[in-house]
Amino acid sequence: MERDALAPVIIGAVVVLAIAAGLTITGGPTSARAEKRDLARLADLRVLASFARCVADITGSAPTKLAPMGDCGTDLPLTDRTTDAPYRYEALTAKGFLLCADFERPGLITNFDIAGAVWQHDQGCFAFTQP
Amino acid sequence: MRPSDQLAEFTRDALAAGKSRDDIRAALTQSGWAPNEIAEALDAWADISFPTPVPRPRPYVSAREAFFYGIMFVALAMTAWHLVALLHNLIDHWVADPLDEYSGRSALSSTRWSIAALIVFAPTFLVLNRRTVQATKADPGKRRSGVRKWFGYVTLFLASISLLGDLMAVIYALLSGDLTLRFILKALVVAGVAGAIFTYFRQEADEARDGA
Known part of the structure; x- marks a missing residue:
């Protein structure tokens, strides 16, 4: 085959x-x-993380559950907009908490996706333990 | 009248008057014309036996070809650039470097851009290149296209710059302790693509020079 055809x-x-x-x-x-x-x-x-931190700053401890609170926001996205499944929240320490969702491509998520949180790949959760 | 027109007119008149090429060359040299200007003026006329000077075919410029070759060379540049980018992303994915931060979604995004660019521009280049080859075979005069020459040489220039830049990057990586397998593979990809373009279009340029 000549060059003109091969290339x-x-x-x-x-x-x-x-x-x-x-x-x-x-x-x-x-x-x-x-x-x-x-x-x-x-x-x-x-x-939701911003809301929980706000509540912790005002009240001195992270909320026990996510419920709208006037000073920190009332329009909270409590459920996944695509599946309607509720996001999971758990208070860990005085100001620490856990936020979880059912991610479809968890392999692409890193600590950098939410500032100040630690990504827990196995659970699909972000841990907020820094004050 | 421009000096080059005066030179062309003089050469034609002198040839028409039956002066030999050596006499014309001597007269022009004495008058201060440079050897390459004299050679170009004489080359414009065929060295054959005929009562009047016979012009040689000259490079030409056509707007239609400027459009055609413009698209073709932009398609080539986009294909080469995104092929290199895509292969680099594949190397990043397959060859792990523990010292590098994982780039995650941004790498996927740039991979998708490169795939999209290749799907559009690679077939465009291949189809236009095929048409060029066929048109040149049917009419070898097309090799004299000034536009084609310019685009060809610009491509050669860019490929040369890429190769030199690649060499520079290899030396810099060696000096900075980054000469990893991943980097070596990436440098080879750049060298391979730029080298292929360089080889292909150097032949094109040679053919164009022969055709002029």
Whole structure:
């Protein structure tokens, strides 16, 4: 095969292989949608964490359960907007608490997703233990 | 009249008057023209036996080709860039480096961009390149396209810069203690893609020069 015919075949083959390998990592449109749902859950957990910290600052201890409180916010995202499953909350210490959700791609979540929290991969929870 | 036009007119008149090329060259040299200017002026006329000077075909510029080659070379640049980016992301995924922070979602996002770019631009480049090859085979005069030459040389320039930059990055990584397997593979990817473009378009440029 001459160069004019061989080069495009090689380029095409490399590109197709790279795209196929890339798709095995990214997972296609369904996985991408699951990531978007996880991002929405993370946004909700940030709101709930901010609420719990506010309550802890005002009252001196983390709330025992998540219930709207005037000074810290009344419009709380208490359930997962895609599945309607409630987010799980648990007070740990005086000001420490745990916030959990059913993440679909937990492997992509890190400590950096919610400031000041520790990601517990196995439980799907963020632990807030820093004062 | 521009000096180059004066030179072209003089050369044609001198050839028409039956002066030999050596005489014309000597006269122009005496008048202060540079050897490459003289050679170009003489090369514009075929060295054949005919009563009047016969022009050689010259490079031409066409707006249609500027559009066509513009799209083709942009498609090539996007294909090369995103192929390198995608392969780098694959290397990051497959070859772990314990000293690197996991980039997670941002890596997936850039991988998706590269896949999208390749799905659009790689077939565009391949189809346009195929059309170019076919058109050049049917009409070798197309090799004289000035636009094609310019884009070809710009591509060669960018590929050369990539290779030199790659070499620089390898040396820097060596000096900074980052010469890991992951880095070596990435450098090889850049060198491979830039080298392939360099080889391919150097041949194109050679053919274009032969065709001029």
